[in-house]
Amino acid sequence: MSDAERPMDDHVPGEEEGFEPIQVFPEAEEMDLRPGADNCYKCSTCDTNCPVAEVDDEFPGPKFQGPEQWRLKRQEDHDIDDSVMKCSNCMRCDSACPSEVPLSQMHNTARAEYVEENMSTFSREYLRNRMLSNYRTLAPLAATFPRTANFVMGLSVTKWMGEKVLGITSEREFPEFAKTTFREWWSDRGGAKVENEDKRIAYFHGCYSNYNTTEVAKALVRVYEHFGYEVMVPEQACSGTPMFANGMLDDARRAAETNVRELAAAIEDGADIVASCSSCSMSIRQEYPELFDFEGTEEVAENTWDAVEYLRVNEDLEGALEGTEVEDANFAYHAPCHSRNQGLDGQTIEVMSAIDGIEAEDVGKSCSGISGTYGWKEENYETSMKIGEEMFEHMEEADATTGLTECPTCSMQMEHGTGYEIRHTLQVLEAALLGTELEAT
């Protein structure tokens, strides 16, 4: 609805049934940036939503990384530009685009091509990125010796080595590993406490709530059992989000294959899939179908839900919360980018308003700036903190000293920038519905 420009025809050739488009680019194959590029009319709205471009003069922005890079690539002597590694995969450009260009899909594809063709597998950066994105494979070792791991990770010499040798910033505190993982706790308690053929969910807990914030995963189990659900905890690999963000598409493909297989089997058993981490649900719902075509990918994507959203739609969650109370709980709520992209940014505030004694204030639309592994890299730390500054300020202005969010890395950044303790929405629901204390994560 520009009042400066005249409207244009948004017709996309090939939409009609029976119309056979001519194959203009016969060499188009798997790693093709083209889908949707022609719909970009260069309004640059995506660029004004990019948290990285806003603070980093060197980053050319999502419009360049997607549609323009594709056009450049038509000239054969152009490689993918190395700036694609500065994209944090927040995916804000997707919902910014008024023309439905699949920007983040293009970025994921470009990043994978860049890493495959332009980054040495012996480089420090590659090793570091591979290690960060495969946190899942290192975590079991640390979780086996959590005290040692927490001690070693906290040592200044480790941090110094991390920064000098691997390029992992020494500014951050490594997340503590739980003394008992969620899966250990789950098998110790003997699995599901409720059996129910008609109400069954398979929980995709992701890595972080298994190895680090196990209270979130336990809260999910207790809340769902409270509503009479049988909870299944299928085998699972990392959702792939950190791998997409680092261009490690082969690693992501392997992980996705496991997840699709296991989750499809759970759907066969009559379960819907729920996730407590917004990046995990985003990945399975959007990125899998965009990037992979294993058998069952679409079915798994279509049957995956955010844990709170599922209860809102399938149960009378607000009704159940009516009359419940959590004493003196004031929260500064930050909606993660990957919740926004799923249309879930208003959800937590709506649900909280049904509980007595809780004040939850949305601290606005800014990105937290950490974006998974992004803010852990030495070269990105400063950018990450500059992006987060607005959120830190808004949190401090809010009448609360506890933060609230559904994303584990946003929560790290919130804590890092303000010193506040952070809770997950599910923990608050657990406290309200089961009358338990709100524990620190």
Add this chain to the structure above:
Amino acid sequence: MAIEDDVLVIGGGLAGTTAALAAAAEGAQVRLVTHKQSTLRHASGLIDILGYTPEGDGPIVDPYEALAALPEGHPYERVGTDAVRDALSFFDEIAGDEYAGSHTEANALVPTHGGTVKPTARYPSSTAAGLASLPEDTLLVGFETLSDFDAPLAASHLEAAGAPFTARGVTVPFPGIVRDDAKINRYAHLLDREETVQTGAGETSARDALAATVEPHLEGEPRVGFPAIMGDEHPAEVRADLEDALGVDVFEVPMGPPSLPGMRLEDLMYDALKDAGVRITSGVPVVDYERDGGAIDHVLVDRHGQEIPHRADQYVLATGGLVGKGVRSERERVFEPIFDCYVPHAADRYDWFVEDVFGEQPYARFGLVPDRELRPLDADDEPEFSNLRAVGAVLGGYDYAAEKSGAGVSLATGYVAGGRAGAEASG
């Protein structure tokens, strides 16, 4: 079970947010569902009512007087002149100090980035000192790295357009920006956050550095115009600091898309929605609906694969026109994609446009035909649904780009439809 509210507004631009606020003011529980970011980010941020008649006469001095002469079927004719006045007052209350122009019913003339002047009813306070009707000499400042604003060219256009003052333009580097295609909010961020920048004279804050760059170019002009990139969160503070440092009035010149004044207007409306307790679901489209007799029972919101039912008593469609994709076209037809409401258009697509680019383009008027309640009508002039109203650019029968009436129609129809939907749902 469905997510339930009294009123559901589909679309998050100026029309949709106004409708949601008007419905909430009637005491209804309102939800606003918006898919992609609204095209408010493409908009100048100026609130125009009517700048030119449909015949192209103008600029119009008194838009309210001109409203009476509009043809039947024009959205303003549907809601009536009083509703337009009420809607503007409603907007004035939301905007407070952030907008000016409510002291008169006459149109103001605001210089834009091309050096043209736009007749408009309300304008951001940041543009107030730049009005073309003020007979004060003007210096326009452009930046080497911001190609969308050529200050010397804009200045000579202004003079050629008969502005009652001398206008001069200079182009300077923007301290702290190196990139040739830096994003506009990169500039805004530097000024907002008073970041430290490197200049020839050493390190200094962004606002001081900018003032120091511009100061030597002043030749006694009492006002200086910058492109509208002067801050995002704290534009008033940025402008005040520059005014202090330069000792002259400072104003912003509205720019093309993406536009910071458009984004600030969006922020203004969304802050008001938050205060009014309107629930917002964003980033996901409404894709389908279920009918209950002659009414809409519920709509389906596609949340990445999950189709979530959302039910309300009353629905308001505010999905925009061809650019916002509330009206879409294929080779054979023009259509409204959610409810498939009737959109009149010629059967032959070669009749959808005329050869003269600046001629009266039929496609510019494509949209839904409403009754006086703003309910979209089908081909037989019957309401498509008893509980659906349509507002803003999804409506047909007017050419907002030629008339300069986009914001006014959005406000007036949003205000009327939202108010009625709210009253019916809570009454």
